[in-house]
Amino acid sequence: MIDLGVVLLILLDGARITVIIALGALVLAIALGFSLASASFLLRSRLVDTLIAIYAGILHTIPSLIWLLLVYFGLAHIGIRLPPVPAATAGLGIIGSAMLVEVFATAFRSVAAKQSEPALALGLSRLLAFRLVIVPNSWRISLPPLGNYALALVKDTTLAAAIAAPELMFQARALVNRTFETGLIYGLAACIYLGVAFILFRLTKRFEQVASQ
Template identity: 45%
Template structure:
């Protein structure tokens, strides 16, 4: 039994690289785009862009992520644009994550005293410098726990990429089940691999958070 389980674990471990790639790519897109959208939401003054932003955020949050992946992978292929499963997964999860982090970052920016922004502008800093050196570092300190939770959820959400044939852990597990029928052992091994990925991420983010708080 143990020999069989270790063999299954080794077979599924080949999907870990895909999980890591999808997670890193989607996380980068979500953070960069989410921050840009949050700045627009907090400091934007024109009604049309803010209205379009609200539609985007609500649409991406309220529609299942799997539907977005299907649209990118199958929908675009129908009009001649073919994305690889990995590219579709990274893009889809990243765009959904941007909508989630937009609200997180916007709440963090709103929690800061805006007098800091006015004071920084008064001493000659450009608006971009105010964001980079004054507001964003403080916002990240406030929102870091939410960012940690998002990273953990994203790792687990990569499992839906199996629906578009991305060779991640659950895709390999499903194929292995159909050929060996070792359902319990296979899905237990998959669960252990996801837990093994999530734990160091949680630990690492926690260490960063403690350092940001000045705790060693």
């Protein structure tokens, strides 16, 4: 008979790694996506837009699992050896940036269409108008898709098991292989995923409420 307490502790430790990977990937995806969208908006260069489109297109085309394997094993092949958790965080974050760059770009364009001319009429430079007017208002538009992305990212962390990152799914598989209690262990893992997703959902809704005030 398995010790349910031990099983829960192992799964919760895996959930901790899942949260670490998801948060790290979210921060990286936001930073890269925001930076690329900002460069596109401010520079208004066809070359820059083309390069960003190629970057996003490549990442959208390559399956996420293949990309994680490329990051983990490909970098190791050229002498850059990342542990599984940082490799999963970097891989998922880079993938996410390809989606978020369009989220931020759309938000910038939406705000600019309404507020660029009044800001420039007040004597603000394009850079100041972007920093003081467009960026703060664009976050209100960006938050709902960012929340949806964060929820999807929690599910995508299961892919990190393929590179031996000890997240929740990796630990669940290891427990199933040892105990053969497939239904119980995967059922508990599903409940933990639901709990994490619910907490994240409530947090994103709270952020949206604060931003709308």
